Amino acid sequence: MKWKALFADIDGTLAEKGEILGPETKKQLTKLHEKGVKIGLATGRPMDRRILEKAGKWDLPFAFDAVIGLNGGDLWIRGEEETQHMNMLSTDSVKKIMKLLEGEDVNAIIYRDGYDDVICTRMDQFIEGSMLRNSSLARKVVPEEMWAEPAGKVEVQYPADQQERILKLLKDNPDPAWITVGTFPGAVEFMDPAVSKGSALRLYAEQTGIPLSDILAFGDMDNDITMLQEAGLGICLANGSAPTKAAADTVTDFVCAEDGVGRHLQKMEQDGEFD
Incomplete structure (x- = not known):
C-alpha cells in the first residue's frame, strides 16, 4: 500500500x-x-x-x-x-505582542508546561471550558509574567464581534518576529515564522x-x-x-x-x- x-x-x-x-x-x-x-x-x-x-x-x-x-x-x-x-518566540517578541494587544478585549494565553501550567491575562468562559475539557491548570498572571520566558505560541481569544477589529490591528502592525494564524473564529495565534x-x-x-x-x-x-x-x-x-x-x-x-x-x-x- x-x-x-x-x-x-x-x-x-x-x-x-x-x-x-x-x-x-x-x-x-x-x-x-x-x-x-x-x-x-x-x-x-x-x-x-x-x-x-x-x-x-x-x-x-x-x-x-x-x-x-x-x-x-x-x-x-x-x-x-x-x-x-522548536522555534519558540523570544521574550522580547512576547512582550511586543502583549504591548500590541494592550487595551483590546482579548485574553492572551501561553502554555508554559502543556496543560499543567497555563497562564492567561483573564479567567473567562474559554479558559473555564478548557479546564473542564482538558483538566487544564490555569492561572491569571500580570502582563510582565507573560514575557518572563520564551513561549511556543501566544494564543489570543476574543469575542466574535471583535474579529474585524483584531484582524485589522494585526494587518496594520506586521512584524518579522512573528506570524499570526487563525485557528477558529474568535481566535488567533502568534508564532515564530519558522x-x-x-x-x-x-x-x-x-x-x-x-x-x-x-x-x-x-x-x-x-x-x-x-x-x-x-x-x-x-x-x-x-x-x-x-x-x-x-x-x-x-x-x-x-x-x-x-x-x-x-x-x-x-x-x-x-x-x-x-x-
Whole structure:
C-alpha cells in the first residue's frame, strides 16, 4: 500500500471541540493502523499526556504513533524519549505582542508546561471550558509574567464581534518576529515564522524515513494549510475555511460533525486506495 502515515488535526477535523470520534472515523483509523499505517495527530494544542490519552478516551485499540503540537512547535515520535520543542518566540517578541494587544478585549494565553501550567491575562468562559475539557491548570498572571520566558505560541481569544477589529490591528502592525494564524473564529495565534505544521511534518518525514509523498493529512483551518501542502495528499473538511479548501488537494463530502474523515477514508478504501 502506498500510504505509510496519516496525520489529522483534532478540533473541527477528527472531532468537534470537546466531542468524541465518529464511528466511521474510528473504524477506518483502526483498519489503517492494523495495516501498518502510522497514525498521528497535528494540533495547535501543546503536546502533553492529555493528547496521547485521547486514544483511550476515543476507545481506539491502538496508541498514537506521533503528535505535532503547538501548530508545529512540538514534535513527539513514539520511541523517542523527549518531545522536540522548536522555534519558540523570544521574550522580547512576547512582550511586543502583549504591548500590541494592550487595551483590546482579548485574553492572551501561553502554555508554559502543556496543560499543567497555563497562564492567561483573564479567567473567562474559554479558559473555564478548557479546564473542564482538558483538566487544564490555569492561572491569571500580570502582563510582565507573560514575557518572563520564551513561549511556543501566544494564543489570543476574543469575542466574535471583535474579529474585524483584531484582524485589522494585526494587518496594520506586521512584524518579522512573528506570524499570526487563525485557528477558529474568535481566535488567533502568534508564532515564530519558522513554525508550521508543514515544517514539523517535514521533520517527521526526515526522522522516520517515511516520504512526504506517502503521508495523508486532514485539516480544516488556516493553521493546517502548510501540512496539507506538504503531504502526499492534503484533504480539507467540508466545514473548513476557504483558504484551507483552496490549498487542499481535495475536500471531503461531509463536515466533521457528519463523520467527515471516516466517510472520506471509507470512500478511498472503496476506490482501492488502501489495497
